[in-house]
Amino acid sequence: MKKNELMEFIEARGVVLFDAGLGTALMGEKLPDSAVPDEINILKPESVLRVHTKNAEAGSDVVTSNTFGVSHVLLHGEKPYTFDALREGVRLAKKAADEGSADSKKILACLDIGPTGALLGPHGDTSYEAAEDAFARQAEAGARAGADFIMLETFADLEEFIRAARAAREASDLPVLGTMTFEESGRSFMGASPKDLAPAARAEGLLAVGANCSLGPEEMIPVIREIIGSADGLPVIAQPNAGRPVYKDGKTVYEMTTPAFAAGAEKLLGLGISAFGGCCGTTVEMISAVRGMIDRR
Numbered sequence: 001m002k003k004n005e006l007m008e009f010i011e012a013r014g015v016v017l018f019d020a021g022l023g024t025a026l027m028g029e030k031l032p033d034s035a036v037p038d039e040i041n042i043l044k045p046e047s048v049l050r051v052h053t054k055n056a057e058a059g060s061d062v063v064t065s066n067t068f069g070v071s072h073v074l075l076h077g078e079k080p081y082t083f084d085a086l087r088e089g090v091r092l093a094k095k096a097a098d099e100g101s102a103d104s105k106k107i108l109a110c111l112d113i114g115p116t117g118a119l120l121g122p123h124g125d126t127s128y129e130a131a132e133d134a135f136a137r138q139a140e141a142g143a144r145a146g147a148d149f150i151m152l153e154t155f156a157d158l159e160e161f162i163r164a165a166r167a168a169r170e171a172s173d174l175p176v177l178g179t180m181t182f183e184e185s186g187r188s189f190m191g192a193s194p195k196d197l198a199p200a201a202r203a204e205g206l207l208a209v210g211a212n213c214s215l216g217p218e219e220m221i222p223v224i225r226e227i228i229g230s231a232d233g234l235p236v237i238a239q240p241n242a243g244r245p246v247y248k249d250g251k252t253v254y255e256m257t258t259p260a261f262a263a264g265a266e267k268l269l270g271l272g273i274s275a276f277g278g279c280c281g282t283t284v285e286m287i288s289a290v291r292g293m294i295d296r297r
Contacts, residue, residue: 001148006175015294018062018277019055020287037069041088049092056100058284059291063097065089068114074134075116090145110151111142128163135167143172152178154213158192165204179212182223194226210237213279217264235274242281254281262289
């Protein structure tokens with residue numbers, strides 16, 4: 001997909017609806033205890049496809065590949081199956097998107113690229129160049145596997161985000177979108193400010209930019225306002241968590257209800273964002289509720 005085609009897709013939708021938190025849904029599947037997230041694409045493809053299909057049926061405009069953890073794997077010990085898992089992740093997302101598409105509503109599949117999880121540059125022992133190589137390899141493989149576009153998400157280091165964007169653009173012809181994660185303080189873990197994100201993304205040729213994870217919909221409002229204030233017309237994405245997690249009965253759970261999530265989502269939509277989705281703890285039911293809200297608007 002070309003950049004102008006994706007822009008037309010965004011403009012036609014008004015608000016593009018991404019899917020719910022993939023990790024949250026996969027925890028509900030019977031998965032091997034020892035499997036890392038991307039390996040599930042090979043070991044239990046039917047589980048991944050089932051989650052993708054449920055999101056498509058709930059009204060998602062985009063299905064996100066189960067490949068978020070590949071960046072971390074590449075810098076901390078690449079496995080023999082890593083790129084097979086990435087390609088299979090894209091294939092499964094594409095299959096669900098194609099099967100869920102109709103003449104009146106096309107669904108897209110995006111390659112999900114996450115951060116390396118390493119302290120880079122002067123902060124740690126890993127170079128930004130090594131990270132760029134990992135991002136480029138993923139972008140190239142994902143493009144060959146048939147992804148419609150690339151989504152960078154959950155970056156806390158602005159410089160790593162910039163390097164990922166640059167590598168993805170240079171390694172493929174796919175449009176690139178990206179989100180960083182910010183704390184309630186209004187800064188990322190590495191100190192980046194939301195107002196600095198959009199100018200950096202624009203300079204690297206990203207098609208849309210925004211925030212995901214860490215915050216619930218209500219808490220994300222100030223961050224999204226700040227991004228919009230410096231976006232200069234660049235489409236803005238919001239992908240909040242289902243509130244704050246709590247530790248209960250030996251497990252981390254999210255207790256936010258679908259109505260509460262939808263109420264917060266409505267406030268974010270009212271800011272004028274161009275895309276919305278769910279991150280940690282969000283469910284298909286939440287995405288379905290937001291779908292109905294977008295359609296009514």
